[in-house]
Amino acid sequence: VCAKxxxxxxxxxxxxxxxxxxxxxxxLIGGSIGLAARQRGLARRIxxxxxxxxxxxxxxxxxxxxxxxxxxxxxxxxxxxxVFCAPVDRIAEQVLQAAPACAxxxxxxxxxxxxxxxxxxxxxELPARVAFVGAHPLAGSEKxxxxxxxxxxxxxxxxxxxxxxxxxxxxxxxxQRFWQALGARVRLMNPxxxxxxxxxxxxxxxxxxxxxxxxxxxxxxxxxxxxxRDTTRVAGGDPELWAAIFEHNQALxxxxxxxxxxxxxxxxxxxxxxxxxxxxxxxxxxxKVRDALGS
Amino acid sequence: VCAKxxxxxxxxxxxxxxxxxxxxxxxLIGGSIGLAARQRGLARRIxxxxxxxxxxxxxxxxxxxxxxxxxxxxxxxxxxxxVFCAPVDRIAEQVLQAAPACAxxxxxxxxxxxxxxxxxxxxxELPARVAFVGAHPLAGSEKxxxxxxxxxxxxxxxxxxxxxxxxxxxxxxxxQRFWQALGARVRLMNPxxxxxxxxxxxxxxxxxxxxxxxxxxxxxxxxxxxxxRDTTRVAGGDPELWAAIFEHNQALxxxxxxxxxxxxxxxxxxxxxxxxxxxxxxxxxxxKVRDALGS
Numbered sequence: 001v002c003a004k005x006x007x008x009x010x011x012x013x014x015x016x017x018x019x020x021x022x023x024x025x026x027x028l029i030g031g032s033i034g035l036a037a038r039q040r041g042l043a044r045r046i047x048x049x050x051x052x053x054x055x056x057x058x059x060x061x062x063x064x065x066x067x068x069x070x071x072x073x074x075x076x077x078x079x080x081x082x083v084f085c086a087p088v089d090r091i092a093e094q095v096l097q098a099a100p101a102c103a104x105x106x107x108x109x110x111x112x113x114x115x116x117x118x119x120x121x122x123x124x125e126l127p128a129r130v131a132f133v134g135a136h137p138l139a140g141s142e143k144x145x146x147x148x149x150x151x152x153x154x155x156x157x158x159x160x161x162x163x164x165x166x167x168x169x170x171x172x173x174x175x176q177r178f179w180q181a182l183g184a185r186v187r188l189m190n191p192x193x194x195x196x197x198x199x200x201x202x203x204x205x206x207x208x209x210x211x212x213x214x215x216x217x218x219x220x221x222x223x224x225x226x227x228x229r230d231t232t233r234v235a236g237g238d239p240e241l242w243a244a245i246f247e248h249n250q251a252l253x254x255x256x257x258x259x260x261x262x263x264x265x266x267x268x269x270x271x272x273x274x275x276x277x278x279x280x281x282x283x284x285x286x287x288k289v290r291d292a293l294g295s
Numbered sequence: 296v297c298a299k300x301x302x303x304x305x306x307x308x309x310x311x312x313x314x315x316x317x318x319x320x321x322x323l324i325g326g327s328i329g330l331a332a333r334q335r336g337l338a339r340r341i342x343x344x345x346x347x348x349x350x351x352x353x354x355x356x357x358x359x360x361x362x363x364x365x366x367x368x369x370x371x372x373x374x375x376x377x378v379f380c381a382p383v384d385r386i387a388e389q390v391l392q393a394a395p396a397c398a399x400x401x402x403x404x405x406x407x408x409x410x411x412x413x414x415x416x417x418x419x420e421l422p423a424r425v426a427f428v429g430a431h432p433l434a435g436s437e438k439x440x441x442x443x444x445x446x447x448x449x450x451x452x453x454x455x456x457x458x459x460x461x462x463x464x465x466x467x468x469x470x471q472r473f474w475q476a477l478g479a480r481v482r483l484m485n486p487x488x489x490x491x492x493x494x495x496x497x498x499x500x501x502x503x504x505x506x507x508x509x510x511x512x513x514x515x516x517x518x519x520x521x522x523x524r525d526t527t528r529v530a531g532g533d534p535e536l537w538a539a540i541f542e543h544n545q546a547l548x549x550x551x552x553x554x555x556x557x558x559x560x561x562x563x564x565x566x567x568x569x570x571x572x573x574x575x576x577x578x579x580x581x582x583k584v585r586d587a588l589g590s
Contacts, residue, residue, distance in 0.1 A: 138520040158517060187517070200511065201518045205526040208507055210581035211558040212500060222453060222482070223496045224588055225433040231500040233525040235585040239578035247571055254566055257559070263506040264556065271549055276542055283534035286505035290530040293519055 014181050018043040020103070022079040024072065024094055026050045026059035029111045029140060030085035031149025034064030036182040039151050049075035059146040073101045081178060083135075084110040089244040092121035099130045107174045108132045113198065114248035115162045115191035123166055131171030134162040134191060136198070137184055144238060152183060159184035162191040195249050199256040203249055206242055208260070209235040309476050313338040315398070317374040319367065319389055321345045321354035324406045324435060325380035326444025329359030331477040334446050344370035354441040368396045376473060378430075379405040384539040387416035394425050402469045403427045408493065409543035410457045410486035418461055426466030429457040429486060431493070432479055439533060447478060454479035457486040490544050494551040498544055501537055503555070504530040 021043035023030045034046050048065030049072050050056040056068030069075030076082050076098040084091045084098075091112045099108065108130055112118050119134040126132050137159040159179040163172045176186050189197070213235040216224070246253060263282075270279040316338035318325040329341050343360035344367050345351040351363030364370030371377050371393040379386045379393075386407045394403065403425055407413050414429040421427050432454040454474040458467050471481050484492070508530040511519070541548060558577075565574040 138518060140520070157520070160518070197515050197518045201515050201523050202520065205507060205523050207562055208503060208559075209526050209585075210578050211555060211562060212503055213585040214577060214581040215554045215558050216495065216584050218584075218587075220492050220496050221584075221588060223433060223455070223492045225435070225452070225497065227529045228496050228500050229588055229590070230525050230528040231504050232581075232585050232588070233590075234522045235578075235581040237582070239575050239582055242578050243571055243575040246566060246574055247569075250566055250569065254563070257563055257566075259510045260506060261559065261563075263510050264503075264552070264559075267502055267506060268549065268552055268556075271541060271545055271552075274542075274545065276538055279541055280534050280538040282509060283505050283530075283537050286509040286527075286530040287532070287534055289511050289513075289516075290504075290508040290527050292513075293516060293524055293527070295524070295528075 014040055014042040016041060016044040017181070018081050018178075020045050020047060020079045020081075022047040022049060022076045022082045022102075023065065023085060024049040024075065024082060024098065025085035025087075026055055026065060026068075026146050027085060027144055028146070028148045029137065029153075030083070031059050031062060031064040031146030032139075032151070032153035033083055033085065033111070033182060034059065035062070035149050035151040036154060038063060040181055040183075042178075042181050043081070047075050047079070055146060059149075062146055062149055064146055064149050072097055076101045078103050079106055081107045081109070081174075083178075084108070084112070087241045087244050088112040088114050088118060088248050092118045095122050095132060096125050099127050102130050104129050106130045107171055107178065109135045109161075109175050109178065111135060111137055113202065113245050115160075115194045117248045119162055119164060119191045123164065131168045131174075133167055133171055133175035135175060135179060136160045136162070136194060137179070137182075138202075139184075154179070155183035157184055158187055160187050160189050160194050162189055162194050164190065196252050196255070199249055199252040203245060203253045204256045204260060206234050206237065207246070207253070207257070209233065210242075309335055309337040311336060311339040312476070313376050313473075315340050315342060315374045315376075317342040317344060317371045317377045317393075317397075318360065318380060319344040319370065319377060319393065320380035320382075321350055321360060321363070321441050322380060322439055323441070323443045324432065324448075325378070326354050326357060326359040326441030327434075327446070327448035328378055328380065328406070328477060329354065330357070330444055330446040331449060333358060335476055335478075337473075337476050338376070342370050342374065350441060354444075357441055357444055359441055359444055367392055371396050373398050374401055376402045376404070376469075378473075379403070379407070382536045382539050383407040383409050383413060383543050387413045390417050390427060391420050394422050397425050399424050401425045402466055402473065404430045404456075404470050404473065406430060406432055408497065408540050410455075410489045412543045414457055414459060414486045418459065426463045426469075428462055428466055428470035430470060430474060431455045431457070431489060432474070432477075433497075434479075449474070450478035452479055453482055455482050455484050455489050457484055457489050459485065491547050491550070494544055494547040498540060498548045499551045499555060501529050501532065502541070502548070502552070504528065505537075 026048040059065045079102045139157045209232045213232040321343040434452045504527045508527040
């Protein structure tokens with residue numbers, strides 16, 4: 001048992017390292033950050049900023065935050081750490097609006113699925129009194145809202161931090177410790193590397209799943225089984241969020257689409273030509289990759 | 296309690312309607328048929344035909360069959376119902392080999408993922424002493440083998456029966472009752488309709504998932520999360536099985552690929568042109584379809 005805070009779970013114990021943690025955007029990701037921070041004793045008080053009282057009430061109800069704010073500046077006033085979990089097209093603006101209200105020396109980080117645009121926009125205007133380190137936890141689902149938040153969402157999953165040459169090394173260390181405290185494993189990449197990788201591993205699958213779901217004739221709905229449903233699951237994600245992600249990562253997503261189009265052309269050629277050995281070797285190679293990923 | 300067989304579950308009770316049921320191919324599907332038939336008291340004895348003693352032993356161990364046979368003719372000798380669950384490229388041949396050994400008037404049905412080629416090949420040569428009704432239960436997974444068999448695999452799922460003008464109406468009724476007894480909901484379609492529908496709802500997703508898995512550079516494996524894994528899950532399926540399915544359904548799968556290629560071209564054009572309203576409407580439409588399918 002910790003003498004200071006009386007918590008007994010010393011393995012995941014951070015003894016209120018942060019005085020005030022503010023989570024901006026209390027949806028699935030923001031809510032899960034609040035739950036994980038609470039479970040691990042990471043912050044003395046957890047504040048949430050939301051766009052509606054309804055979502056704040058839900059986040060309060062599940063225990064993800066202690067206090068809710070509709071006003072960004074009020075919610076981040078005096079915060080020692082602020083984490084921005086809004087859709088990618090709102091993060092940079094919120095970070096810059098919040099910066100003057102946070103505590104001197106505060107760490108600002110985010111959970112946006114794209115990094116180049118956000119990091120560039122933030123670094124261009126951030127006051128020196130606070131520090132920003134871009135982050136992207138590779139966790140989530142097609143579900144939304146604090147009601148789907150999970151304490152262990154980040155547990156054992158990668159969170160990518162995207163420092164740049166102008167990132168303060170001690171802020172980077174604090175960001176690393178913050179995300180690790182939530183349970184994540186941390187990798188560093190530069191924002192462009194991040195966006196190029198995620199174009200392939202996340203944005204392209206979303207585009208493909210949406211293309212496939214979109215061409216399903218309504219009369220064939222009954223004839224879909226788990227295969228179709230798995231392959232298109234992410235297409236149930238929020239179109240606003242994803243349109244913003246695609247816009248942010250336009251060039252690199254187009255780059256990622258090329259090899260996929262080429263591979264589809266190989267499948268078409270093998271099918272049309274009755275070249276079953278090529279077709280089978282394409283399937284064998286895909287299975288090898290997929291098996292390596294696990295379930 | 297049934298006076299005849301002493302079973303008490305009268306809701307799903309078929310009182311050994313079938314004397315000998317033979318399942319040819321005791322993998323995930325064949326094993327699940329055995330388990331469902333047993334649970335529902337559908338057959339007095341359940342025989343399995345397998346290609347290896349190992350798979351027969353596993354099927355015996357999970358209780359999917361009572362007796363195992365490596366020899367097809369021995370396994371179907373005197374069978375009143377035989378169901379063929381081998382890969383699609385072996386079904387027609389097995390049905391024709393088995394037909395002379397089954398009981399007079401036996402019902403033969405199958406679980407193949409394609410129907411045109413199988414039904415045509417069977418109908419061309421089937422002796423009149425038995426009847427065949429093509430079937431396809433829309434259930435399964437990327438997993439294989441009797442160890443993954445499930446009693447409730449067909450419960451509430453569609454099984455499509457594909458009668459033709461030469462199908463005997465009473466055999467069709469028996470086939471319908473057989474698949475319903477396993478828990479399935481039954482729909483009738485002609486073989487060509489079936490293959491055209493499944494090209495879109497099953498074969499195309501497999502092709503797409505394989506294309507996407509196949510282009511993942513190995514160094515990006517760590518950056519895949521649930522989205523990539525869901526979208527590519529079916530690519531873990533057996534390449535032999537799927538190459539045979541693609542070969543059987545070559546023309547209709549090519550037909551199904553066209554609209555997908557067109558839709559991807561629309562995504563590319565919207566992305567490249569920065570036409571975010573078109574992009575968003577593509578995502579909105581896809582989400583609408585996907586939401587209608589459920590989880």
